[in-house]
Amino acid sequence: MWPEKLHRAIRHSVFAGGKRLRPILCLAAGETAGAPPGRLLAPACALEMIHTYSLIHDDLPALDNDDLRRGVPTCHVQFGEATAILAGDALLTHGLGTLARFPEGGEFAAAKIRVLETVVEAIGTRGMIGGQAADLGAEDEHDPSEALVLSIHENKTGRLIRASLAVGAILSGAPRDVLRSLETYGRAVGLAFQIKDDLLDVEADAATLGKSAGKDAAAGKATFPAVWGVERSRAMLSEQIEQAIESARGLPARGGRLPELARYVEERNK
């Protein structure tokens, strides 16, 4: 499969495991909104491709310089920096391309355009990439403000999580009020996810996490425990999860799997 090494590098990172949270949220949103099974499978995979691109590029030596991810060596450690940069580029390209292609059929063209606009907005310079840029800048801040920490996480992690739910809803033809409840759910789950990530970086070890632990503090990162302390961060995590579950319960089918997914985000240990 030409170009062979590049495709191996892509597969290395995509199939290293991972929680698949974004595709699962997309599928769960579609289930709640009543989409036929199967319609969302390719778009859900596209979201994981886009997430994996962001991990590969974030792990590069010039950015977070991480050696371990999902329990295996990071892409650049295994395949070299040049190939890792191209592998990330390829996953972004084909992730967005997959959102353009699937579901197939002219009747989905308008919904797919809306999906692409939503995802690009979420991962662009005012979203995920902007959050990553701000995160790099924040390493120089000796005393990051609460607002800065919230805004970095909202953009770096929260936006793609919310977009994943929106993709499921848009492609299911969900009405506006369902989209709004999913937005509230996604905002709370996204924030909870990042608080938990920061707590795990403090409390867990690399073997469990599958990635380096304790790196945030070492790098002077603007994290929740660094700004609010561990206890307050734990309380914030619980608040967000309860809020997410409440929003989900108001959805059709009482939110389907969305409440238990919120609980998983709270209780996960990696």
Added chain:
Amino acid sequence: MWPEKLHRAIRHSVFAGGKRLRPILCLAAGETAGAPPGRLLAPACALEMIHTYSLIHDDLPALDNDDLRRGVPTCHVQFGEATAILAGDALLTHGLGTLARFPEGGEFAAAKIRVLETVVEAIGTRGMIGGQAADLGAEDEHDPSEALVLSIHENKTGRLIRASLAVGAILSGAPRDVLRSLETYGRAVGLAFQIKDDLLDVEADAATLGKSAGKDAAAGKATFPAVWGVERSRAMLSEQIEQAIESARGLPARGGRLPELARYVEERNK
């Protein structure tokens, strides 16, 4: 404009000049195919954003390691590697996002989906990114074959040039035979463009080129002069240009500006 440094880096590379060949070809194809003026302006800009992303990432130390581009320091020299990687990511993201958004209006949804599929195919792992990966691999080949050189250039440069013409044609609602002639034209112009690029690398100086000269030979790159020699490469260039002009003349309005654009590709000195 948050994130400020990132947006400055993007503007640095996008507004450093450049020949704007891809957007011009897109607009010229639309003109020939009878699109109303204005419809193609945003998609044409999107193609330049995507091209600029590929330059920023290609110039990175881990890839071609170039210091000079379009007569100014490359993005990573000016803003650091981390920001350059994110600037490239952003231009790819917003380039594809711009193709999803413009032209606005539900009546263009199906055409925009076709545009996105065409462009993603052209710049993905079986297109531009694959060509870049093969180019990196070819530096280890002591005696690159003619077929390898052709295939690297076809993918690395030719595919996006052809796609630029296709975008103009698709958004103009051009019939199949116009698309086919533009495809023939684009194939010849794309190949000619790369032969000329390789010849300029041998014959011109950095001050004129606005980028480093003589780097291909130093890096052992698989180029046209390296494989066919300078004289034969010049003859191949002329053949491709004549073929491009012939295809263009068969188009509506005798190809509009496409024949003179082919001539420009042959005669440009940077």
